[in-house]
Amino acid sequence: MIIAPAEPHDVTKLLAFRENAAAWLRNLGSDQWSRPYPADKLLATIEAGTVFMLRDGHTTAATITLTPDAEDGLWTDEELAEPSMFVNKLTVDRDYAGQNLGGRLLDWASDRAHRAGAKWIRLDAWTTNEGLQRYYLGQGFTHVRTVHEGSAVNGGPRVSGWLAQRAARLEDHGFTDRTPPPERLWFAA
Template sequence: MRITPAIPSDLSRLLAFRTEAASWLSELGSDQWSRPYPADKLLATIEAGTVFMVRDGERTAGTITLTPDAEDGLWSVEELSEPSMFVNKLTVAREYAGNNLGGRLLDWAGDRAYQSSAKWLRLDAWTTNTALQRYYLDQDFQHVRTVLEGSAVNGGPRVSGWLAQRPARPADHGLTDETPRPQHIRG
């Protein structure tokens, strides 16, 4: 399998991934990703070069967004002073579930963060999805805190504020990396 930057023509597949994942999560009793993600926002992240696709021949097996930009209101000023990369929208196609593709993508992201001179690989997860939180803990992330207030969307409570991090580190993720060399980030 190879990892490549997403391109605008991947937009429909990424939106379908999100719908597939939301349906699966709903079956598990979670409301995570129940609101449709705006296509224009997703296209902007693709065009910014922060969305990556795992391709297995002609099939898309997974996706991850990796950015040096934190979501507003989650991380403290002190934490933001440390060079970090942030994982968003990690999704694996259901047909590839159970093969540690998500773990390999996190390892790829941690390796890319390390190459970018980041100290941390950070993420936020759905506050009510304890299975997802446990998954990240099993992937060597450490829980930092849970932020419940300050959502920028509709003035309601924050739904994705379970914060975790692990050190950026080199990794043998087993993916053929066809992405451009990452740029160094500033802390």
């Protein structure tokens, strides 16, 4: 399988991934990703070069967003002073479930973050999705804390504030990597 940057025409596929994942989660009793995601915001992340697609021939098997930018209100100033990259929107097509593609994408993200000079890969997960939290713990992440308040949409409580991190390191993810070399992170000492 090949991992490559997403392209603007991938917006439709990415929105469908999110809708399918939301339906699957709803069947599990979770309201995660129940709000529609704005296509223009997704396009902006693609154009910023932070969205990546895992392709199996002409089929997209999964996607991951990896960015040096933290979501507002989650991480402390001390944590933000550490070189880190942030994982978002990791989604595996249900036809590819059970093949550890998510774990391998997290390994790819760790490898890319390490090559960029990051100490950590960090993420936030849905606060009520304990199955997802256990998944990330099983992938070597450590729970940092859960943020319930902050810059939540519509002024309500934060729904994706379960914070976790793991050390960024060289990893053998097994994908053919067609992404450009990552830009080095620069932090004041």
